[in-house]
Amino acid sequence: MIKLNNICKNFRYKNTEIKALNNINIQIDKNEMVAIMGPSGSGKSTLLNIIGGILKQTSGEYLFNNKVVIGNETYMAKFRSDNIGFILQHFALINNRNILYNIGLPLKYKNIEKSKIKEKVISIADSLGILNKLEMYPHMLSGGECQRVAIARAVVSSPNIILADEPTNSLGDYNKCEVLDILKRLNKEGITIIIATHDENVARICYKKININDGKVSN
Numbered sequence: 224m225i226k227l228n229n230i231c232k233n234f235r236y237k238n239t240e241i242k243a244l245n246n247i248n249i250q251i252d253k254n255e256m257v258a259i260m261g262p263s264g265s266g267k268s269t270l271l272n273i274i275g276g277i278l279k280q281t282s283g284e285y286l287f288n289n290k291v292v293i294g295n296e297t298y299m300a301k302f303r304s305d306n307i308g309f310i311l312q313h314f315a316l317i318n319n320r321n322i323l324y325n326i327g328l329p330l331k332y333k334n335i336e337k338s339k340i341k342e343k344v345i346s347i348a349d350s351l352g353i354l355n356k357l358e359m360y361p362h363m364l365s366g367g368e369c370q371r372v373a374i375a376r377a378v379v380s381s382p383n384i385i386l387a388d389e390p391t392n393s394l395g396d397y398n399k400c401e402v403l404d405i406l407k408r409l410n411k412e413g414i415t416i417i418i419a420t421h422d423e424n425v426a427r428i429c430y431k432k433i434n435i436n437d438g439k440v441s442n
């Protein structure tokens with residue numbers, strides 16, 4: 224499903240070049256659940272962002288279902304919208320919009336009818352135990368609830384892949400377990416899941432681990 228061939232990503236900052244990813248070769252198959260592990264600054268988020276079509280590699284080739292992922296921003300936006308659900312480190316919810324709006328946002332971008340969006344959001348919110356929060360705003364929710372909203376937003380558009388960047392970082396043990404159970408359930412339902420994490424508890428539920436050190440895959 225995902226194949227990265229010799230992927231490099233350099234960032235340029237004040238005339239110095241930072242090699243965030245250095246010759247990455249990995250393959251991730253459909254329905255896998257993968258942990259990307261490595262110390263802070265090793266390149267985990269950069270890798271997720273390339274897989275998610277948010278960042279473009281400096282060199283190398285990215286194949287998705289045997290097709291090269293390359294194109295202008297319109298093409299990449301469609302690639303993301305058709306395939307990817309993101310769960311970001313700090314939830315990235317819109318604070319002045321209610322939970323219903325936040326979860327439904329990816330469908331709004333797809334020009335889906337308002338009543339259909341509401342229907343879908345209600346069913347997902349129900350399955351994640353946040354149905355009674357839809358009219359509230361993010362600041363009224365606990366960390367664990369915000370994380371569930373972020374998960375709901377990631378799955379609302381029925382993505383093939385969920386990319387989660389440190390999804391348990393800001394959570395206590397109880398909420399952590401809950402989020403992990405939800406991710407496991409989504410994987411059982413057929414979604415490929417890739418998680419960047421420091422958390423051994425997260426890695427434990429993944430069948431496959433990819434270790435990154437200094438921008439390189441290590442074992």
Ligand SMILES: Nc1ncnc2c1ncn2[C@@H]1O[C@H](COP(=O)(O)OP(=O)(O)OP(=O)(O)O)[C@@H](O)[C@H]1O
Nearest residue numbers: 234235236241243262263264265266267268269270
């Ligand atoms: N936009 C950018 N401009 C310059 N350097 C960047 C940029 N984004 C990332 N980097 C650098 O690339 C390297 C990899 O960063 P990345 O965010 O992928 O690490 P990470 O493994 O996700 O770390 P953490 O565990 O702390 O989240 C770091 O040295 C970082 O400073």
Ligand SMILES: [Mg+2]
Nearest residue numbers: 267268269388
């Ligand atoms: Mg990171």
